[in-house]
Amino acid sequence: MNAVSDMRRKSLLTMLQAAPLVAVLLVFFGVPMMTVIVVSFCDYEHARILPTFTFDNYADLLRSDATLRLYLGSIKFTLFAWALTLAIGFTVAYFLVFHVEGVILQMSLFLVCTIPFWTSNIIRMISWIPFLGREGLFNHALADLGVIHRPLDFLLFSDFSVILAYVHLYTLFMVVPIFNAMARIDKRLLEAARDAGASRWQTVRQVVIPLSRTGIALGSIFVVALTMGDFFVVKVMSGGQSSSIVAAMYNEIAGLQFPPAAASAVVLTAVVMAFVAAILRVVDVRRELIG
Amino acid sequence: MAATLRRSRPWTFYALLAFFCLFVLFLYGPMSVIYVLSFQSRDGGLTFPMRGASLHWFQALVEQRQVGDLHAAFARSLSLAVLSALLTVVVSACAGFAFRRGFRGSGTVFYLAVSSLVMPGIFVGLGIALTFQALGLQASWWVSGLAAQLTWTLPFGLLIMFAILGRLDKSYEEAAADLGASAWQRVRHVTLPIILPGLIGVALFGFTLSYDEFPRTILTAGSGTTLPIEIWTMTTNVTSPALYAVGTVTTVVSFIVIACALVAIVRIQRHRATRRDTSLIETKDLQQQ
Amino acid sequence: MNSTNRSGAVHVQGVSKRYGNVTAIHELDLKIEDGSYCCLLGPSGCGKTSLLRMIAGHETPTTGLISIGSVDVTQLAPSLRGTAMMFQSYALFPHLSVADNVAFALKMRGQGEVERRDRARELLTKVALEAYADRFPSQLSGGQQQRVALARALITNPKVVLLDEPLSALDEHLRIRMRAELRQMQRELGITFIHVTHSQLEAIALADKVVVMTQGRIEQAASAREIFASPRNAHVARFIGGQNVIAGEVQAVHGSEVLLRSAGGEQLHIASAASQPDIGSAAQAAVRRDRISVERVLPSGRHAPDNTLSGNVDAIEYQGSFVKVTVNVKSGEEFVAQLSDEQFFATPLRVGERVHVCWRVEDSLLLEGAPAMGAAVASSISTTAAPLLRPGRVAALT
Helix, strand or coil: CCHHHHHHHHHHHHHHHHHHHHHHHHHHHHHHHHHHHHHHCEEEECCEEEEEECCHHHHHHHHCHHHHHHHHHHHHHHHHHHHHHHHHHHHHHHHHHHHCCCHHHHHHHHHHHHHHHHCCHHHHHHCCHHHHCCCCHHHHHHHHHCCCCCCCCCCCCCHHHHHHHHHHHHHHHHHHHHHHHHHCCCHHHHHHHHHCCCCHHHHHHHHHHHHCHHHHHHHHHHHHHHHHCCCHHHHHHCCCCCCCHHHHHHHHHHCCCHHHHHHHHHHHHHHHHHHHHHHHHHCCHHHHHHC | CCCCCCCCCCHHHHHHHHHHHHHHHHHHHHHHHHHHHCCECCCCCCCCCCCCECCHHHHHHHCHHHCCCHHHHHHHHHHHHHHHHHHHHHHHHHHHHHHHHCCCCHHHHHHHHHHHHHCCHHHHHHHHHHHHHHCCCCCCHHHHHHHHHHHHHHHHHHHHHHHHHHHCCHHHHHHHHHCCCCHHHHHHHHHHHHHHHHHHHHHHHHHHHHHCCCHHHHHHCCCCCCHHHHHHHHHHHCCCCHHHHHHHHHHHHHHHHHHHHHHHHHHHHHHCCCCCCCHHHHHHHHHHC | CCCCCCCCCEEEEEEEEEECCEEEEEEEEEEECCCCEEEEECCCCCCHHHHHHHHHCCCCCCEEEEEECCEECCCCCHHHCCEEEECCCCCCCCCCCHHHHHCHHHHHCCCCHHHHHHHHHHHHHHCCCHHHCCCCHHHCCHHHHHHHHHHHHHCCCCCEEEEECCCCCCCHHHHHHHHHHHHHHHHHHCCEEEEEECCHHHHHHHCCEEEEEECCEEEEEECHHHHHHCCCEHHHHHHHCCEEEEEEEEEEEECCEEEEEECCCCEEEEECCCCCCCCCCEEEEEEEHHHCEEECCCCCHHHCCCEEEEEEEEEEEECCCEEEEEEECCCCCCEEEEEEHHHHHHCCCCCCCEEEEEECHHHEEEEECCCCCCCCCCCCCCCCCCCCCCHHHHHCCC
16 A cells, blocks of 8 residues: 555545535635625616626715715624623623533533524514513513603614614624633633732733633624624614614615625625734634634 | 632622623523513504413414415425535534645635635625526525525534534544544544534534524525515514514424434433543542452 | 464664654664563653554654564554554543443454454453443543553454553552553563553563663663663663763773763773773763762772762652662762662761762763763753643643
8 A cells, every 4th residue: 555645545535525615615605705796896777787897886885975874883883782792791601611610500501591592583683672662571660660750762773772682692602702712721720820819800801811812802703793794683673763784785785786785795894804804813713723 | 828629609609690690581581571472362462561361373373374475484494404404514524524634725715614604694695696696597595595504504513513623532533543444434433423412513503503594595595485584574564473473483493403402412421421520430449459 | 464474573674754854753773572562761752652653553654664573564554564552542432332442343344243242351351341341431440441442452463562651641559550460461462562651660660671762763772671770871871760970081991991080070980881982082971879878988998989979968868768869979960879778877968968979880881972062951851841821822722
């Protein structure tokens, strides 16, 4: 048996194993993305795409006030959602990893947190409506307790409800990676920090946060991508008051105006990628994941 | 002074415990409202108060005319989910092993997968729809819809495989080779059985991610809608608690699938009787001899 | 494969292993006799495990030839060599029962279930684990797992058994007991055992032949007694322990004795096997630690010892049946005298006392090779301590 041809056979086999994944990703992700980019440079007439090269779509997009407003709005939501999901996700993960004793209990509680994630996002989102509305459960409860005399308006169909929904839906995407990263921390490091005189807060800042930064980075990437690219949460939870970038794009698609929609998609993708690249610059995720 | 085993818990434990409980309440609370409201009586409205309880709205689901294409959508969602689960396991497992051995361009493939994951679903959907249109093909739920969903489930599957294979000790496969197992025998008798719980996890992800997927599917499903798309349409034009009933039913289906997967995993682990503390056994062994 | 040739003699010729431009193992030659117990001994990173794995077939040498019996196995798959390997982590399949683990190799060959079970039971009885046949590996202790791993390896009737640090995971008492069991097993079976370890005591207790390796090279391959009493060079002397190493300059050569001038100017008479070093060259000598007497008064006259060095006592360490006395003789290296507890406690020394250490010519030996530049602290035990708090490293811990 020839060692060299054996090695060549092995590397061929390895490539074959990776081939299905590569094929699906290239054909159904790579190519479509190329198509979007190409279409974004095309001109259009009513519902037809004309194969002429033009920068018009981008020019219109970037010059429009609406675009700026939409982006600022989305970025505002994203920042709030990110900050809140990070704070909550980190705290929950910290509790599960460092304060819960026994792996079985830890895993069970972790599952308890993740199971809602496995049910439809839309359902979970709209479940807030009967809860937060003027006639909703929350207002009724507060009124019964005598805390308020008039139902709280801001709870629903406002910025508050949008951010609330984001936090409700996406905190899990923070909890899971941070949980994973924290679970790998050697608990004796915390003991060593305590021995050296660090307070609990200092230990968290100096030991836990740096060592779980991969999880934080991954979670942040997920949350930012999801909130910037969202369209149904904003639409429903703001009651139509706010729109999102993607919602505007969706309208264009519905109107069969593909090139502007494509341009919008490309610009948004660029912005999201910029965020992601910034995060990746701080933490090299790939090395930590694959090792 | 070295920290000794703390039997009494610090105040932070209780604070964090309270926070955790609030979080769980936050997660499950709103949904429970839906479950309760789906039992709303016939004259009840979309919000509280409950005017009695009934199964009226569940019955409405069964009757075709009131809820449109719901049954067909449900069937399509299930089929897509099962297909996704199977394809995700097979493709990500193979790819995971390839990454483990290492191949040229693995870095690029990794970033391609991550991009596919991070890209807002609606764009992928747009891209696939445009591509199909350009090629003159008709978008259909089981081709373009499935493909769109795979761009979402496969990267997740791949990441999970990284975690699983990272923990897989190479010596098992080497020992098998040493004992005369061919490559196929190694996979069949050693590698697959050992990572089986993990693979079930991947399948579960593939199923649920596909079952609940919305943005990618909406543009690529063509005329055959899936359940999430139907629910979306219902949110905009349904004025009865039938929507909540749908929510309850679809959640129950998810729960059943998750429960089955978890039971399977637990049973496998229990069969292999993983014990955490072997120090007791060590001393007993010494005493016996 | 010639089935009548049951020889488990291993012959390694010109074998090297390179990874890119890093050479892990330089051209090695080694002969291991059939039916002998051979230990590959050395510090971490010396290449002993690599060599073992190349003999097993789990790694391929960059150059060279490996033969077992008189068959060239260099390109053969692990299962075709007549070898069986016992892994450091035992690698018992967690999803199979103990009996199924042991019978695995037979299952791969397609043997029937009844035959397999019977044969597995046979071997389990041999390692005294018959009662555990239907348990799972996670339910066994470390020592028991090791015996299952051994049984699993033996079921294929190998000619050579390769053991990768089999005793490292066990605690002290268990290690000593399992050591004896391994030796006994090897004697009973009469096949070749090649055992990798970093423990000198383990190696000299078990092996017919000890192969001392450092940094990808074989320093010395000989019987345990020879390695201990007549180390070939300073590396071996330091690693095996039991010897002091002194550097000096060759002043004269008288037959089988060499006159060495130490760093402190003392004249030392060192036995040299047959070598004829050049006058004026730098050389090193080994002095047996347990053949040194420690005197408070410098002995003189007719009973004057062949060799004397003077210095202050730096440290005293009680080791039960003997006491380690470290004396600062200004040789740049640790100089230890091992006194029996009776000897020591007759007239106990104190730290800081000025003493004279003495030994006979026959208890010292000229070593091959010149001292390294700046012969000060010699650490043949390489420490690769990764900084604990480097985040990436810690995060990678599973």
